Amino acid sequence: METTIAFILIFGSLVFFHELGHFIFAKRAGILVREFAIGFGPKIIGYTKGETIYTLRLLPIGGYVRMAGEDLDKIDLKPGYRIAIELNKKEEISKIILNQKNPSPQQLFVEVEKADLEKDLFVEGYDEEEKFVRYSVARSAVVVENGTETVLAPYDRQFNSKKLSQRAMAIFAGPLFNFILAFFIFLAIGLIQGVPTMEPVIFDTQENGPAAQSGLLKGDVVTKINGESIATWDDMARIIQENPNQQLDFTVSRDGQEKEMSIVADSIKNGEETVGQIGVYYQSPLEKNPLKAVQNGATQTVDWTIQIFQLLGKLITGQFSIDALSGPVGIYQATDEVAKFGVFSLMNWAAILSINLGIMNLLPLPALDGGRLLFFLFEGLRGKPIDRQKEGMVHLVGIMLLMVLMIVVTWNDIQRFFF
Template sequence: MQSIIAFIVVFGSIVFFHELGHFIFAKRSGILVREFAIGFGPKIIGINKGETLYTVRLLPMGGYVRMAGDDADVIELQPGYRIGMLLNNQNEVTKIVLNQNKQLPDMLFLEVEKADLQKELWVEGYDEDEKLVRYHIARNAVIEENGSELIIAPYDRQFNSKSVGKRAMTIFAGPLFNFILSVFIFIIIAFITGVPTYEPVIAGVVKDSPAAVAGMQKGDVVTSIDGKSIDSWQELSDAIQKNPKKDLTLDVTRGDSHKTLTVTPEKKDIEGQSIGQIGVQYQSPVEKNPVKALLFGFTETYHWIIKIFTILGALITGGFTIDALSGPVGIYKATEEVAKYGVVNIMNWAAVLSINLGIMNLLPLPALDGGRLLFFGFEALRGKPVDRQKEGMVHFVGIVLLMILMIAVTWNDIQRFFF
């Protein structure tokens, strides 16, 4: 149960913040948001608030923000439709009822001749006296069909009516909020545990190792190697690993004294690469500093962004295999393992996952945020949008391919963890 709760909190929070980015910037751009959904598939919970439906859906594989202007969102009143209408005090249509023959209080009936539900907002047709009349439609009018209601979307409230910049920012805001979430989580971790200093302090020495033979002790601070200044554990580690079987002169600080030691890293073959090791352990000292804690959120996020891009580059240059990927099942199993080591580790895992989601969505692939941003780039260069049908087809194919990949990855995860 603990693992399930951890997975729901971690994955749900990451998806929520991603979609929240899209949602906030869509609203700021004046776009009508019809639905804010966590998950896909059948609806579990749905709450209408204002003009947006907020839902939690069955399949925990992501989420979406459905904005006005999608192809499935188009509402048309065809000639010959018999509709019911409710008017406000300004004689504007506030509600249009389709497929409704039952007379309701104050409802007028009209046989539609023509209508404009996007720009000028009017409907024209024949009333019950067979007189041709026209009514103005309110901007927040509702269309009801078979018991379901939908707010009309004037063209200036549709996604495609906005400038390239506003559309691009609305799409980019999803990954952006994933990075913001990771910054926020790393800041909280830093306030809880302190900020690691990454100083080259020896936390332990393995018995009979090259470091022990050289006389190194717990608490030693390495200040230089072969005369080159050492300021961080990473610099120390790099220098040791690059020099197997070579005598190295280390200057160390031990309490109030300074010592010079000579150590010869032993050679270890790891994944076909020879590296040097001297047998020391590391645990970064930490400091409680509010300013550094705030900076740590940004620097750690940047560190992981670079690291993930490096891994992606290695996947591309080193050959792509499906075993390198994990879907929801793999993420669940990893979360289950991380949850054993406490809340701070879960928070760190959530931050890294959030960065992963942000970066993956920015890849220039169809159906992903990065793919849509690529089309906006083409539009900005050409001075006109790419044909909507062609773009829609590209994204549709992308969605199909992504679903196939997701099924393959999920099946691979199931075989890896349960068989």
Template structure:
């Protein structure tokens, strides 16, 4: 249950902040947001505020911000439609009802001849006396069909009416907010946990290992290796890894005294046959209290280093140095979350930050159906001077969605085999 809660909270937070980025910049650009959804699938909760429906959906595997004009949801009234009109006190249409059986004391019925619900906002048709009439339509007019209400979206409030820069920023803001979220998670973790000192202090010595046989003890502070002073665990680890089969002269500080030790790291091989040394010690990073400035600096460094690391892994994936078997989907993320949660809240916070950056980068990849793919189209539009045909762009994104679904199925199946078989 602890893992389930941790997974939902982490994944829900990542999705929420991603979609919040899209939402805030859409609002800033004056775009009507029809729905802000967390989760996918059937709706389990919904609340309308202003012109936006806020929903929580059953499957915690994503979310979306549905913007007017971005999903071909514009309302069209075809000639011959028989509609009911409800007017406000200024005789302006505020509700259009497509159900002819609707009962309302002030409803006016009309057979539509023409209508413009995007630009000039009017509707024209024949009333019950066969007289041609025309009414202005409010910018907040609601169209009712089979009990479902949809507010019209004047063209200036539609996604595609905005400049290339406004649309691009609205799409880019999602991944951007994932980086911002990770940055703040790392700040909070540093303030609560402190900053790592990376001092080369031995936490635990493995029984019957090389280090124990050489006389090393838990708590030893390694000061010198082969006559050279060191100050970090990384220096110790690097020397040991590279000194397989070779003698190392060490000086450690123990109870205020210096003790000389000599040991030869055991030679091991990794999966690719590369040799490395091991002496049989455990390490746990020491931490010291951090100021706000130090926490911000550490968070910036960690955000940068994590970003570079993920890009390097992507590069290896593209060049074939990593296979698709190294990718993880929801099952793999869940199992890793389970392992990380067992190590404590700080490990969980760092894992959430890494996932947030990973989500931001994945969405920025220039692939159809992803934010990066849409940004690529915007860039092409900016150079070309006019947008690509929406149907052609939609077809490209549809193909992208299908390919991503296939990839997700393959990755999930690999996860299932890895963890359960």
């Protein structure tokens, strides 16, 4: 139960911040946002505020921000349509009701002759007495069809009416917010728990290992190896790993006194590479320093971004099998393991997942944010947008391929963990 709650909180937070990025920059660009959704599929709950409905949906596999003009929400009033309308105090149309059979007293019927609900915002036609009428349409007008209300989206409020830079930023902001979220999680860990100092302090030694046999003790601070000054644990680890089966001369500080000892590093296989090890354990001392917490948050975010890109490179070059990829089931299992190590481990895991989500969405694949940004790049180079129908078909194919990949990855997870 605890794992389920942790998984929902982590995954929900990552999706929320991703969509929040899209939402904020769409609003900044003046785009009408029709829906802010967490999850896909049937709606569980919904809350309307202003011109946006905020929904929680059944399938917890993502989310979306639905912007006016992005989807097939264009409303055409063709000649011959009979519509009911309501007027505001300025005698502008405030509500258009389609398929209305029994008008209320405040409603008027109009048989449409001509209408523009995007740019000029008017409706022309004939009323019940066959008299020609023309009404202006309020920018905030609502269209009702089969009981569903849709806020009218004048062209200047639609996604495609905006400058290329505004559209690109509205899409890029989703992944960007995942990186920002990761930074703040790492920052919070540093502020609350402390930042690792990376001092080369021996936390413990492996029984009968080279270090223990040579006299290295818990609490010793390594200051030199073979005469080379050691400032961090990484400095020490690098020298040891580069010298398998070699004698290393250590200088350590113990109880304020310097001690010297020689250790012959064992050799182990690390993939195709042979590296040295001496049998010591590390747990970095922690320091609570706000400035270092900020620096650590940025460093961790950059380092994990690089590592994930390196893994992607190995996947593309065939050094990393697709069978090793994990979907929601695998992430759930990993969350269960991480949760055993406490809340800070869970926070660290959430930050890594957030970076991973940001990077995955930036891949130049159809249906992903990166694929859409690629089309914007082509538009910038060509000086005009790609045909929307062709782009839509490419994204549709991309969605289908991604669904197939999701099924394959999920099946691999099920086989790995349950069979």
